[in-house]
Amino acid sequence: MALPRPVPLSGRAGVPPLASTIDASHAALGSFLQQRHWLRRTADTPVQLVHVPTQRPGPAFTGQHAATAAAAAPAAPAARATGPAAAGWWLLRDDLLHPVLGGNKVRKLDGLLPELVQAGVTDVVTCGGVQSAHTAAVAVAAAELGLRSHLLIRGEAPQVPTGYQLVTRMYGTHVSYVTRAEYADRAAMFDRRVEQVRQQDAAAKVAVIAEGGGDAAALLGLVRLSHWLLGAASTCGVGSSSSGGGAPGEQDARQLLPEGLGSSRRLVTDVGALPHPQSTPYRILVDSGTGTTAIGLAIGIALLGLPWTVVGIMLAGEESYYRSQAQQLLSSFLQRYGPELYGIGRAEATGLGGARGGSSTVGASATAAAAEAGGAGEASAGALPLQWVPRLVPRRFGKVFPQDIATCKQVAQSHGIGLDPIYSLSAWELACWEAQQAAVAAAAAAPAAGAVDAGMGGVTATPVVMLHGGGALGLHGLAQRYPGAF
Known part of the structure; x- marks a missing residue:
């Protein structure tokens, strides 16, 4: 299943980067974030490389559960040692941020609740x-x-x-x-x-928080995450710009993989950061209920000028709902924070804000136009690096197929990662599917070298990323509904 590729971010009108270079935009956004109060001390999240088999599902795995079966099956060590048997994709473990809450809810409250406290709520x-x-x-x-x-x-x-x-x-x-x-x-x-x-x-003094945290202030935590993802590469010693051949991020992944992984049964590796974030066209997959998490990430990526795209998996509504939600939240966000954001970008670009990490400046007219657009909240959500797609196996919201729970159990046992059938499984399935497609294509294009390398045990690194927002406690409720499935 080949999904349409979105237009690259560069040159999109309506949500311009804060400065003319990624480094300068990163510095300007950092200045904005440092002036705010947060629920979490840092924005960091564990980053892992996940291995899944590239073999296409056999005749028994057709229709509804083809991607699910391939996603759950652990790669056999012997097969992985003989060729391009496994695809590697990146997992952001926001599910580990809090012992109870998981991640995406914490991200939404990260900037929202401190604002309410400051307002005396x-x-x-x-x-x-x-x-x-x-x-x-x-x-x-x-x-x-x-x-x-x-x-x-x-x-x-x-x-x-x-x-x-x-x-x-x-x-x-x-x-x-x-x-x-x-x-x-x-x-x-x-x-x-x-x-x-x-x-x-x-x-x-009472404040109302929208259902699911769908508020402009809830986007701040996701913007903060995008800022951290860009800066983490240099902090962790992972390449921050492109170099050499092969698949995006593969060289750094090889350096970070433990010796002898090709003969190991471990299918998840801690890597610290996304390699080469400024030049790799990462596709960040997000399971989406209200869509707030995907929208917030996309806004942060646009402000930084990164070549990434957020892929929101629609679980609770039609595309028209998610597009409307994106437009409403983007307009509210820019009306509330746009003047400050682009004002900082203009000050740092002209040397008034002590910009860090970038020497290029933004032309006065371009920056003024950006600040005006941001302040007016006129940007179109269609200009965001954001794509809405259906679940691989569409269904009404909350519907769970018998195979879904079995797949979650298989992933837990083979990868040590907890998923829930309603939300995170949808992103896992799509991440596996896209990574498998990319790895097979890379192997066909360069069978003897390039993206596939024996030093990685036949693992092909791909630019597919999944944001795991948690949801494990939801399994408790499902166990009451389907006790025999567990």
């Missing part, structure tokens, strides 16, 4: 389903910051609270269950609850 109100990772994250983070949380849960209280529902009830100040009819009008539902909180405490 005492109470936060938000909503979600019974197994909502978002409400659990808000409950935990609010408790850590001394805020009261009021959590509106769609549907009836479960007889046995497990997973994210258990966390929500443990950490949430007030947990209420609302009917589906009431939940359908979220604005009215929020207004009623905010008024109730104010009646109970006249001194309360």
Whole structure:
């Protein structure tokens, strides 16, 4: 299944980089980020190289589960030692950021909650389903910051609270269950609850956090992540610019792989950073519910001028919904932060801001135009390095096929990585599929050298990246629905 390749970022109108070079844009964005308060001390995340077999699925694996079967099957050591048997793709382990919450929810709250604290907010109100990772994250983070949380849960209280529902009830100040009819009008539902909180405490300063964290301030944590991904290469000693032949990042991957990996059964390797970030056209795959994570990453990439593309896997709506969401969030983000961002870029480019890492300057007219566009929030979301694609096996949101749980178990046992069938499995399947396609093509183009190298045990590095946002606690709820599948 060949997915269409997006237009390269360079030259896109509407969301210009902060400066004329990537280094200068990185410095300008760093200045902006340093002036803000954050939930997490750093933006780092573990980066790993994942190996999956390149052999195409046999006749038994056709239709619905072809990609799933190939994605889950561990590569046999003997096969990997004889040729281009395995594809390598990069995994950002945001699922390891917090012992309870995972990653993408922490990223959204990273810049959002500190803004509320600075504004004097005492109470936060938000909503979600019974197994909502978002409400659990808000409950935990609010408790850590001394805020009261009021959590509106769609549907009836479960007889046995497990997973994210258990966390929500443990950490949430007030947990209420609302009917589906009431939940359908979220604005009215929020207004009623905010008024109730104010009646109970006249001194309360209440803020509403949108369902799933879909707010301009929630994008800050993802912009911060994109900034870290660019800078991590030099910090970890991994190449920051392209060099030599072979697949993108392959040379650095070979240097970081432990000796004798070709005969090892280990299929995941810690690498520290994405190699050659300024020149490699990475495709970052993100499973998308509200789409906020994918949109935030794409904005950060655009501000830095990187040749990367975010691929959002649509799980909860049609493409029209995600495009509308991207436009709304981008406009809100630029209206709120655009003048400051492009103002810093202009100051550093003209030598007024102490720019770090870049000697080139931006022309006054270009920078002024960028600042004006950013301040007005006029940029088109269609100009973002962002592509929306369906799941490899489309289904209504929340639908789980019997093979999905089996695949998650196989991946856990062969790779030591936990997935959930509703969200992260969709990105894993697509990452495996794209990496396999790229590795086979590379082997056909250069069978004796280049992208495939015996020093890597027949592993072909590809520019495919998956952002693993967590979601493991969701398995607890699924185990109640499908006890026999586990």
